[in-house]
Amino acid sequence: MGKKDKNPLNAMTLYATILSQLVGSILVGIFAGKWLDGYFHTEPLFLIIGLLLGLATGIWAMLHTVRHFF
Structure with a gap:
């Protein structure tokens, strides 16, 4: 963000985008890992892999x- 972009809403947009991307990808990885664990009957393996990939x-x-943004 340059000097002309001093609007606080731009910073709030950046923070909200980063938060939603981090949380969303981690949750998708966890739920996909839990589903794969239930399908293959390998309890924590795919949960951990999904968490790390997310x-x-x-x-x-x-x-x-x-x-x-920059």
């Missing part, structure tokens, strides 16, 4: 968004 995807999306 976290990595959320961080990648956050970095992509921040790079786009």
